[in-house]
Amino acid sequence: MLKNAESVFMEYLAENDLSMTPQRKLIVETFLETEGHFSAEELGRLVKDKSSDIGQATVYRTLKLLVESGLADNVDFGDGVTLYEHAYGHQHHDHLVCVQCGAKVEIFDSAIEDRQEEVADSYGFKLTRHRMYLFGLCPDCRTNKK
Structure with missing residues (x-):
C-alpha cells in the first residue's frame, strides 16, 4: 500500500x-x-x-x-x-510529442517496456529508470499541413 x-x-x-x-x-x-x-x-x-x-x-x-x-x-x-x-503513485509512462504544436500525449505500451528490458539485459544492464520521447506530428497538425 x-x-x-x-x-x-x-x-x-x-x-x-x-x-x-x-x-x-x-x-x-x-x-x-x-x-x-x-x-x-x-x-x-x-x-x-x-x-x-x-x-x-x-x-x-x-x-x-x-x-x-x-x-x-x-x-x-x-x-x-x-x-x-x-511521479509518486502514478504508473510509468512515455510520451508522444508533436514537433509543430507541442502537444504531449502520455502513453504506456507493455511490449515497448518489455523490449527495453530485453535490450538492457542483452548489454548486461539492469534498468533502474528510463524515459522515452517519440517526436512527430499529431493528428491535428497532420490534417492542417495538407
Whole structure:
C-alpha cells in the first residue's frame, strides 16, 4: 500500500533535517492538485493566486525537493523548457510529442517496456529508470499541413 504523497514528502524533509514551512506546504498542496505537465512558472502563478507572498525562488526550491523526494519528475521535451509531473503513485509512462504544436500525449505500451528490458539485459544492464520521447506530428497538425 502506498503512503500518501504528503507523508512521503514529510519523511523526506525529516531525513534531510528540513521543516515543512507554510510556504512549502502550500506549494506541495498546489503541486499535488495540479495534473499534467507544467512549468515552475505555471506552478508559481497557481501558488501566487492562493498566497501572493510566496516568491518564484521558493517554488523552484520546493520543486527541487519534490523531485529529490520522488514525488515529482522533471521532463524536457527538447524545447529547453523543464516541465514537471507527478511521479509518486502514478504508473510509468512515455510520451508522444508533436514537433509543430507541442502537444504531449502520455502513453504506456507493455511490449515497448518489455523490449527495453530485453535490450538492457542483452548489454548486461539492469534498468533502474528510463524515459522515452517519440517526436512527430499529431493528428491535428497532420490534417492542417495538407
